[in-house]
Amino acid sequence: MLPIKIDYKRCNGCGICERNCPGDLIYMDQVTKMPFVKYPEECWLCGACRIDCPKECIQIIFPLISL
Template sequence: MPPIINRSLCIRCGTCAQICPLDVIRVRRGEGRRIVDVLVKYPYECWHCLACVKDCPKEAITMRYPLSHMMLTMDVPGKEQG
């Protein structure tokens, strides 16, 4: 599942595209090489490493995890941790 970019918070700095180890996130440039858009180009290639989420200066990226990943972190009611 892909990272989700909140367009209202994104300042189009390109940090997420630079930090992504798999080039999942790409930037689209306009005139003067100015970044005009940030795109999740290859959503199903994402490793969910959270690099883009952690390095975004405006916290504009959240991660959507596949169900199999979410089940690994669920607490079991009535079961003690430890």
């Protein structure tokens, strides 16, 4: 499961998420001009992409932790 879910119906392809991701994990597809998570296993779940998104189209999926 990807840690970041992007609602492409709401996304306008502005690229803010790509520029603000501290791990450089989000890239813009050159054909569709939409963001995608290139290295999902390295996501820190910091939320920078979600917080900065002007269209509020990014959701962070936190993993379940069993105790």
